[in-house]
Amino acid sequence: MCSIKTLLLVFLLSIASVQIYAQTQESSIVARAEAIEKAKENELTSAEKNIFAAVERVGKYKKKLEELDESFQTASGEAKESLILQRLDTYDKLVAELRELTALAVTYREGGGEPQVLLAEFRSNLLNAGRKLRASLDEHLQEYAANNTDRDTATPEGLKSYTFDTRLIDMGFSLLEEYVKVVEGVGYNAKPSRNYLQQEIPKRADLLVGQIRLNAEREQEYAALLKINKDDAEVLNKQRLLSDKSNTDTESLQLLIGVGEDVGLDVASYRQLLVKTTGSISADLMDLNVLSGLFHEWWLSAKHSMRENLVDFIIRVVVFIAIIMFFRIMATFIKRLLLRSMKSASVKLSLLMQEMMTSMVSRIVMLLGLLVALAQVGVSLGPVLAGLGVVGFVIGFALQDTLGNFAAGVMILIYRPYDTDDFVEAAGVFGKVKSMNIVSTTILTIDNQTLIIPNSKIWGDVIKNVTAQKVRRVDMTFGVSYGDDIPHTEAVLHDIVTSHEKVLKSPEPMIKLHNLGDSSVDFVVRPWAKTEDYWDVYWDITREVKMRFDAEGISIPFPQRDVHFYREEGAATLPPEAKPSAT
Template sequence: MFRNAFWVLLFISFHCLAENAVTQPPSPTELVASQTAVINDIEATSKRVVQMEATWEKTTSEMTRDLIQQQVVSDIRTTTRLVNHFLDQVKVINTPEAIKLGEEVVNAENRFFEARLTPASSDLRKLFEQYEKASADEQLLVLFNINDFYAYINWLQNERLDNLNLLKSWKVDTAAAQQELDQEITLYAEFMATYLRNNTRQKELLQTELKSLPADARSSLESKIATQDRLVRSAVANLKQIVIMMEEQGLPVEQYNELIFKTTGNLAEAVVNFDTLRTVIVGLWDDLIRWFKSNMGGMLSRLFLFAALMAGAILLARLVRRGISRAVTHKKARFSTLVQEFFINVGGNLVIIFGFLFALAQVGLDLTPVLTGLGVAGIVIGFALQDTLSNFASGMMILIYRPFDVGDFVEAGGVAGKVGKMSLVNTTIRTFDNQVFMVPNAKIWGETIKNITSERIRRVDMVFGVAYGDNVELVERILEEIVSNHPKILKTPEHIIRLHVLNESSVDFVVRPWVKTDDYWDVYWDITREVKVRFDREGITIPFPQRELHFYTKAPAELPGERVTIQRSDIGLRTVGEGEDGRA
């Protein structure tokens, strides 16, 4: 542990000595010698870079060019680090003589940077020309070199800005140099903005052309659009770097931020400030006004055409409904009311739907994605609405086989009542106590359907019981008179009155007259009431159920048991053979 502490203290001591050695200011003679060495290095680097730039122009291999460019940047950065080290020494001494030496070095470095910018700009233009002539595979590598040149030029400009700011801190007059640099940066930004607009416009034209091509011919054009998109994104990234430099110098950048925003559609891509937001908003408003003015005539004409076509479709739908109505309601057609309503509604709605799609196509809307989307949506909806589709299919079967119609009294789906209306999904049934049920068609079609009023005439089935002691002929004559005298009972088919069953407590007669379906309940209730009145008048008994109970009392062994019979009826119990007072 002592050894570790010793080494830590030794390391700290050497570190402090090293810092003292670095921060110790050089003598004036040493500073002059350092200045001479730095300037000589700048000149030597300049010669090497000029040679490499000449070699770069003669080389056609992109990989060799990339290596040369990397070597150029490496040599310049080495010289820049040497210059920065010398300038740090000048800042430490901070005397007029030292500052004078530093100013000479900064000016020499700036001249070196300016000399590098001219061939770099020329080489960048050549890369653009080479990019346009290159194949699709080569374009990507050329684009990498273009991006490297963007970064190289921006770095040179930033170094010049840093040198000018350093001279300003030394109270050196840099107005002329600053003005020249501002003009160069502004021209560079204008060039990049123009380049971005052209590439964006070219991309939009390619995308517009792509929409008009069939699917099998789009691959080559899609590759061009992808290439153009890479150029746009590269130009946007470089313009952002230029805007940052301009904003640091207080130059106007609002129009370039607006261009970045319009190109990317993302305000976060721009260098945001209040002036930029105001410029973007004003620009968007101006674009909207210009677009509205230039497209107002076309918009109004398209709206008028769309409205006229839709009006024609609605008028045609009415005519189609009227024609279908006449066809399906013809007496020879024999369609049910449900089928009539179905054909009328479906025919009219189809005309309106096709008219709407035709109107959209006439105003310039491409229906291909719309129809494709409807197809995909139909598949999704089909899986999600399986029960609804089952009801739809059942509704179609009901329309085809017509087990009932509107106004019929039915028993279906567990509900009994009058059919009010029907859609392809459900059927509305109103019960006899005026309750409304919407029954799914699948439930109706999947169970037994009882149509009470499907036929125009219906038989009324009634059973009347009389006592065993009553006269059969008299009962038959009374029932015959009641049925024959009722005005709503049909003569044909002929009614039936028969002795039907010798029941446990009664002799049962069946009465089966035929009536119109609408008169069923009226006849049923009238006959029932009249039978009760006539039977009472003629002294005929309508018996109630009776049951005899036999009780055996237990007697001594020497005595026989006594049997007691009790009759049970709806009015109580009594022993057979007893009088009303209970005595025999």
């Protein structure tokens, strides 16, 4: 029995022989004779030359397939398998050439040419080839059905035979589809072959649908057996072979969907099956009919499931909510208990550390509660935990900067360079620490701006904590003129400092003549005060110094400079406004 490829290539060979280059028959029509004369005189147009060149290429692959078929009849073992692969490769090239020939014929006709006149000599051969292709495809379908009665696809030999028969049938449908395109592209009637495809494709597709569903059931059986013994070599081998068979059936159905769509069939139901079995929702498999069909099926399934399991579903939801609420109450209780224990005198932890620890413990308790609740409603925790591990790895790799902030946050919590409500200068920012989490610190500036700074920037820079100590020294400088009495000035400053109620007696304040400046005699005044009283002392003493200096007749000089002019011998007398003066 000749293969489908051989039959089609017989038809193509009849085209490739192109007797338009040889002799003409006395009964030929005028158009045919003109085409022959053009070929003889080499007056073919570029489009016509391309058509004949495509026909010659098809003839070349036909000849190669004939040689492979002859060798295949006597081959065995690996040589036979190699010939099968060569035949499939040649088939792919043949289909590509057929598509090229179809495109050339269509382009030629759109340009005003008449391909049916150009190839009129071969009309009968062209139409006879369709009958041969249909008959050959019928034979392969019958052979496929006969072999399936005693073929075991759970063995390598059976699966190989099944795959080969499936490929032959796929090739038959694909070649017949290309034949229809070629005939209609030339301008002839391909209705018999088109009707044949419209009748046979649904039959073949329904058979493949049954095979795909059977494959899914067997896959579930093998999965159940592997749960009992995951190292069962026989079951693992059968599972691998079943996976290969499923791929073969799915690819065959995909090809039929494409052919069926080309000949005008409604293939939405088959696309739905592919989406459900393969999970593929690519654009070429989806359209509005497929989406609506899938949605309708899912809705019916959901309604049925709700109807059958409504009471159980409600109980599960109630149990889930109850467990979550219980763990939420427990998390709140543990948080309060932990916070109370950390505030005891024996435990010295910063407020930041206290907030961080209580927050983390509370979240861990809630996470445990969520896992317990999921387990109680029937969710398997193994895949969930495995998924969390994978997701954690991916997120950790993607968020390397965040991990750096996390590490810096841990170091800040351990070494405690600052605490909540401290005034700090870090990362070029000065303000009050409002809060901190494991990756960032929130600082409220003096002018009431909220800044969120990554912990890595703070830990990698100099941290200046101006409120870390309970007592601070207030540094101030006051200048008096060179004509003022120094002891008197010292006495006035000492009285001002010691009389302020917020200035500490110990350490003692310091008042010293510090510098003889260009315009003033400078005193440094350095009282000590509690950290929270720093600015009150600074502003109060500054105000009191100005008022007391005015009352005591002590002047606060402004910068001044003396300018002197000298006249040389013989120089002109200076005008009155240019005489030396002091400013």
